[in-house]
Amino acid sequence: MSVKILALVGSLRSGSHNRQLAEAARTLAPGDVEIEIFDGLGDLPFYNEDIDTETDVPAAATRLRDVANAADAFLLFAPEYNGTIPAVLKNAIDWLSRPFGAGALSGKPTAVIGTAFGQYGGVWAQDETRKSAGIAGATIVDEVKLSIPGSMTRFAETHPADDPEVVEQLTTALGKLKANISA
Known part of the structure; x- marks a missing residue:
């Protein structure tokens, strides 16, 4: 089964x-x-209950929810902006948290990883992302943690797929996420 x-x-x-x-x-x-x-997080309006009604949901939010509802799990990539979660990712989580108690994230395994310029690789942003997604109903896969520091220099001339250490860590993270997906 795929x-x-x-x-x-x-x-x-x-x-x-x-x-x-x-x-x-x-x-x-x-x-x-x-x-x-998913391409299109930049198209989402900021979450607002006034525009999230049964008769009038923005097309970008409907598209995100449809794709998310079809997913078995989520992998969130969180860079760190000013010590916390980027607004575009938080906004997506907000859209996916609705309708309350039955959003697309509800009960689905979710892992958070990422890379950032700083020496800790975005740990604060990733922790905040886990917190937000968990409150939104996701089942956070806590054993998946991958924070890659120094992104601007480490990946200046090397794609992450060509970095053996990243490949090993990412492969391990994917295996752990997959193990949390119900058959």
Whole structure:
């Protein structure tokens, strides 16, 4: 049986190292795992209950929810912006948390990883992302932790998929996430 993991990348930058990390994860995924990297987080309006009604949900939010509902698990890539979670990733979590108690994240295994420029690799942002996604109903896979420091220098000339240490760590993280997906 094939499983589908939806990857959400918290950076919109075209040369994002977290996007590259997501691409590496897609390449390294076991044969029975499909990782879809969602494009379009930048199109989501900020979450607002006034525009999240039964009759009038923004198209970008409907698209995200549809893709998320079809996923078996989530892999969130969290860079660190000013010591915390990027707004675009938090906004996506907010959209996926609704309707309250039955959002697309509810009960689905979710892992948070990433890379950042600082010496700790975005640990604070990843912790905040785990907290937010967990409150939104996701089942956080706590044994998956991968924070890669020094992204601007480490990946200046090397794609994460070409870094043996990253490949090993990412492969291990994917295996742990997959093990938490119910058959």
